[in-house]
Structure formats: structure tokens, C-alpha cells
Amino acid sequence: MAARVAVEAPCSLHQKGFKREEGCASNLLLLKHLVGTAKSNHRSLYLAYIDFKKAFDSVSHDAIILAGKRFGLGPAFLTHLRSTWGLRPGATLGSPGVLLTRYRKGLNNINRAPLKPQLKLWCVTEVLQPQLQYPLLHGEVKTGWLKREWLAKEGFDLDELPKSAPSDSWDSDWWNSVDGAGCRGSATLPSFSGWVRAGTRLMSGREFVSAIKLRGNVLSTRSREARGRPERPVLCRHGCQRPETLGHIQQSCPVTHGWRVQRHDKIVTAICKHLGDRGWEVLREPNIPTPNGLRKPDLVFWNSVQSFVVDVQVCADMGVATPNDAHERKRDYNNTPIIRQWVNEQSGKPPVISSIVMNWQGAWAQASYNTFKALGGTDELGKLITVRMLEDSVRMYRMFCGAGALRNVH
Numbered sequence: 125m126a127a128r129v130a131v132e133a134p135c136s137l138h139q140k141g142f143k144r145e146e147g148c149a150s151n152l153l154l155l156k157h158l159v160g161t162a163k164s165n166h167r168s169l170y171l172a173y174i175d176f177k178k179a180f181d182s183v184s185h186d187a188i189i190l191a192g193k194r195f196g197l198g199p200a201f202l203t204h205l206r207s208t209w210g211l212r213p214g215a216t217l218g219s220p221g222v223l224l225t226r227y228r229k230g231l232n233n234i235n236r237a238p239l240k241p242q243l244k245l246w247c248v249t250e251v252l253q254p255q256l257q258y259p260l261l262h263g264e265v266k267t268g269w270l271k272r273e274w275l276a277k278e279g280f281d282l283d284e285l286p287k288s289a290p291s292d293s294w295d296s297d298w299w300n301s302v303d304g305a306g307c308r309g310s311a312t313l314p315s316f317s318g319w320v321r322a323g324t325r326l327m328s329g330r331e332f333v334s335a336i337k338l339r340g341n342v343l344s345t346r347s348r349e350a351r352g353r354p355e356r357p358v359l360c361r362h363g364c365q366r367p368e369t370l371g372h373i374q375q376s377c378p379v380t381h382g383w384r385v386q387r388h389d390k391i392v393t394a395i396c397k398h399l400g401d402r403g404w405e406v407l408r409e410p411n412i413p414t415p416n417g418l419r420k421p422d423l424v425f426w427n428s429v430q431s432f433v434v435d436v437q438v439c440a441d442m443g444v445a446t447p448n449d450a451h452e453r454k455r456d457y458n459n460t461p462i463i464r465q466w467v468n469e470q471s472g473k474p475p476v477i478s479s480i481v482m483n484w485q486g487a488w489a490q491a492s493y494n495t496f497k498a499l500g501g502t503d504e505l506g507k508l509i510t511v512r513m514l515e516d517s518v519r520m521y522r523m524f525c526g527a528g529a530l531r532n533v534h
């Protein structure tokens with residue numbers, strides 16, 4: 125907009141705001157010159173500093189339009205200005221009615237558009253909501269109005285709305301719930317979660333919606349369907365005498381064992397390819413003899429500088445296993461003198477023992493993330509691995525639900 129104004133209605137040479145130049149520096153030079161000249165010529169000089177309090181908040185947008193007209197901005201540009209702020213002649217910025225109409229219209233348009241769900245979500249979060257941010261902050265909309273007029277009309281139960289602003293207790297309530305446990309610590313754990321809001325093309329619309337449901341632990345399971353309905357069965361439909369939760373399906377049900385192995389192996393393959401492309405020597409699942417039997421870490425690899433032992437795991441979301449705990453267990457399991465010595469003999473270097481561990485909601489262990497980055501793993505590859513893992517988890521859930529007649533798994 126500043127670039128257009130500079131062409132259509134160039135303003136005073138000495139006004140520096142919104143111009144592509146070192147405005148402060150040139151005005152300081154000018155001031156220095158004025159003071160210097162006045163002093164050397166023994167002339168009086170008067171300086172006035174004026175600071176408009178909250179200039180950006182308090183100037184009416186109608187006044188800006190009017191000023192633009194006086195400065196010679198064309199009708200097309202003025203129309204653009206009005207539409208950018210959602211102003212019609214006479215309408216007030218952020219008046220509740222205008223906002224509500226705009227939001228509904230925007231949602232309708234997005235909803236009707238022939239787009240994948242992830243692109244619709246992108247439109248809402250990146251286009252529609254930012255448009256409302258400014259009028260909501262500076263307009264006339266008050267919280268009370270929002271609750272009374274908007275949410276009530278949209279069918280929300282106002283008594284169910286939280287009484288206070290979002291706070292830390294919301295987070296801990298969520299993490300302590302069955303559904304939210306997998307997200308515990310996710311704010312501090314690294315993840316390649318850009319796919320959620322970036323309108324990813326990696327997934328079909330159906331896969332995307334399912335992956336979001338998986339992340340929120342809201343896919344239908346017997347435990348979930350039995351909430352508030354004590355007569356409903358909760359045990360695994362394939363007869364393993366354990367409550368059928370998403371965690372059970374993803375991590376421990378024997379029926380899904382084969383698919384679980386495939387999900388794991390695909391991650392190992394992706395890491396292997398990445399390392400191979402970068403010239404690492406890679407051993408996949410080498411047999412390392414130890415007094416406790418053979419050990420088979422997923423990957424042993426080295427180059428001329430370093431060597432690594434890395435196990436890959438998609439870990440559970442419940443119990444003791446945060447991804448960081450799971451990483452430590454994997455590391456401690458492989459961090460034995462015999463394994464270190466075996467790798468040292470192969471590669472000529474003492475190995476770094478690490479892991480690639482993430483939970484089935486896509487949060488990575490911090491140390492795994494660091495290792496992945498240290499090995500040249502890009503955000504793009506991290507996202508790809510995470511998205512494929514989620515797709516496999518969704519597929520596993522679907523196979524579980526559709527896995528034919530009841531099977532006795534014992």
C-alpha cells in the first residue's frame with residue numbers, strides 16, 4: 125500500500141514514515157545541519173517535538189479516506205482502502221453487525237469452495253481470521269456482545285463457556301484428560317507440525333481429517349463410545365481383554381502388530397535413504413552378539429568423522445512414556461560397553477548412542493530432534509516422516525476397525 129501511495133500521491137520530502145529509506149538517519153543529519161548552521165551564524169532556532177498519543181489507534185479511518193482524497197488518491201485506490209478495512213460509507217469500523225456478516229460470508233465462501241479440508245483450514249486461519257483481528261482489537265465488539273449475540277445465535281451453550289480467559293489450567297486440564305495425554309509436553313517438544321496449518325499437499329482431504337482426529341484422540345473406539353453408557357462393551361473387539369482405546373490399537377493390540385512393524389520400518393527406510401544420500405556407511409539391524417543374546421539396533425552408521433547407533437520408535441502417549449522418556453530408555457538399552465566396542469571396531473570411532481523417537485501424535489523427543497538435525501535432516505524430511513507415520517497410524521486404525529470377524533488373539 126505504501127508503494128502505491130508513493131506513486132499516486134507522493135507526500136512531503138521530509139515525511140519519512142512508510143518510505144523505503146533510512147528516514148531516521150536523514151532527518152538526524154538535517155537536524156544536525158540546522159543546529160550547526162544556526163550556531164555558526166548566531167541565529168535563533170526553534171524546535172518542536174510533537175508525539176501524538178496512540179496515533180494509530182485514535183485516527184478515524186474515515187479521516188484517512190478523506191485525507192487520501194485530498195492528497196489526490198484515485199477512486200480505485202480509495203475503494204481498495206475501504207474494502208481492506210471492511211468499510212462502507214457510513215459503516216463504523218468493527219461494528220458488530222458488519223463483522224458478523226463478514227465472518228459468516230467468509231466462512232460460507234470457504235465452505236463452498238472446491239478445496240481440500242486442509243486448504244479450507246488454511247483459508248480460515250491465514251486469511252479470514254487475520255482480517256478480523258484488527259477490527260476486533262480496535263472496533264466496538266465487546267466480549268459480552270460476542271457471547272450474547274454471536275455464540276448464543278450460533279448455538280453454543282453459554283453456561284459451558286469458560287468463565288475466564290484462556291490460562292495455563294486449560295492446558296493442564298487437557299493434558300490430564302485421557303484424550304489430551306498424548307499432547308502433554310507438546311508445547312515444549314519439537315515437532316514437524318507445519319502440515320496442520322500449511323494446507324499440506326502431502327495428504328488427501330480424507331487422510332488429513334483423520335490425522336487431525338488421531339492427533340486429538342477423538343477417533344471412535346469402544347472406550348470412547350461407552351462413556352456415559354455403562355452397558356456398552358469397552359474391551360477390545362478382537363478379544364484381547366484390554367480396554368479398546370486408540371492407544372491400545374496403536375501401540376499394543378496384537379491384531380495391529382504387523383502394521384505397527386511396517387510403520388516403524390518405513391521410518392527406518394526413510395532415515396536410511398537420507399543417510400545413504402549423504403554418503404554415510406549404514407548397517408540396518410546388524411546382529412551384535414552380547415552375553416544377553418543378539419542385539420539389533422535399527423541403525424548403525426558412520427562417516428569419516430563420527431559414528432552413531434540409533435533406534436527408531438513410535439512411542440505411546442500414555443503412562444510413563446513421554447517421547448523423552450522413551451528416548452532415554454532406547455539410549456540406555458544400547459549404551460553398553462559391548463555395543464560401543466563392536467561399533468568402534470566396525471567404524472573406527474566410538475559411537476554416539478541416540479534415537480529417532482516420536483509419539484503417534486507426531487511429537488518428537490528433544491534428543492531425537494537434535495540428532496535428526498545434526499544428521500542434516502531438513503524440516504521437509506521431518507514433516508514427510510511425521511505425516512507418513514500419521515497416515516500409517518490412521519490406516520492401522522481403519523484396518524483394526526474393519527479387520528473382519530472376531531479373532532482370538534491369545
Ligand SMILES: [Zn+2]
Binds near residue numbers: 362366372377379
Ligand atoms: Zn486388542
